[in-house]
Amino acid sequence: EPEVTQTPSHQVTQMGQEVILRCVPISNHLYFYWYRQILGQKVEFLVSFYNNEISEKSEIFDDQFSVERPDGSNFTLKIRSTKLEDSAMYFCASRETRTDDREKLFFGSGTQLSVL
Amino acid sequence: RKEVEQDPGPFNVPEGATVAFNCTYSNSASQSFFWYRQDCRKEPKLLMSVYSSGNEDGRFTAQLNRASQYISLLIRDSKLSDSATYLCVVTDPNTDKLIFGTGTRLQVFP
Numbered sequence: 001e002p003e004v005t006q007t008p009s010h011q012v013t014q015m016g017q018e019v020i021l022r023c024v025p026i027s028n029h030l031y032f033y034w035y036r037q038i039l040g041q042k043v044e045f046l047v048s049f050y051n052n053e054i055s056e057k058s059e060i061f062d063d064q065f066s067v068e069r070p071d072g073s074n075f076t077l078k079i080r081s082t083k084l085e086d087s088a089m090y091f092c093a094s095r096e097t098r099t100d101d102r103e104k105l106f107f108g109s110g111t112q113l114s115v116l
Numbered sequence: 117r118k119e120v121e122q123d124p125g126p127f128n129v130p131e132g133a134t135v136a137f138n139c140t141y142s143n144s145a146s147q148s149f150f151w152y153r154q155d156c157r158k159e160p161k162l163l164m165s166v167y168s169s170g171n172e173d174g175r176f177t178a179q180l181n182r183a184s185q186y187i188s189l190l191i192r193d194s195k196l197s198d199s200a201t202y203l204c205v206v207t208d209p210n211t212d213k214l215i216f217g218t219g220t221r222l223q224v225f226p
Binding site for chain 2 (some may be wrong): 033044050058107
């Protein structure tokens, strides 16, 4: 079965540092997402991305966050100046179509970000 | 009111038991509903979609009651491997983002 790949699996950083979380979506997918899950809490939507631009973003996704698809295969989430409360598991997801087969959303295995 | 509300559990059941999880959602305009399964510190994985007519996949049965804004999942003949957190998920009616509940933890014991 095709997979969404995320790297690294764990990232430890100091508060105030920049981090880039990387994702390789499934190759024929067109819609890309980032979700996060703080330990013990629910999975939360961060941002959706289609046709090289953000489709929607949540309140969490403030100016410290940005996404990019730099080379047609990678999809990255950058946090410019990390805060303690950014510590969470970050999941990348991708989908082939928007409304048909809506349930065919594939999640990557996540990057656990720890901000010290 | 929370967008998607679930009993957090845990539900501790013996192998072979039948267990039911419930979920309520706040936005009556929501169109798509799902149950996901999440193992500890892993990604959510789609278990099944939920349709108004109800649907079954092996030992799993999902039901949707739009009038009550209520979704259920029934697991029959529980296996040890069913131990996980079950996430009720609803789509935002205006976008394609998924709205997750906090999950219900199931522990099946021998």
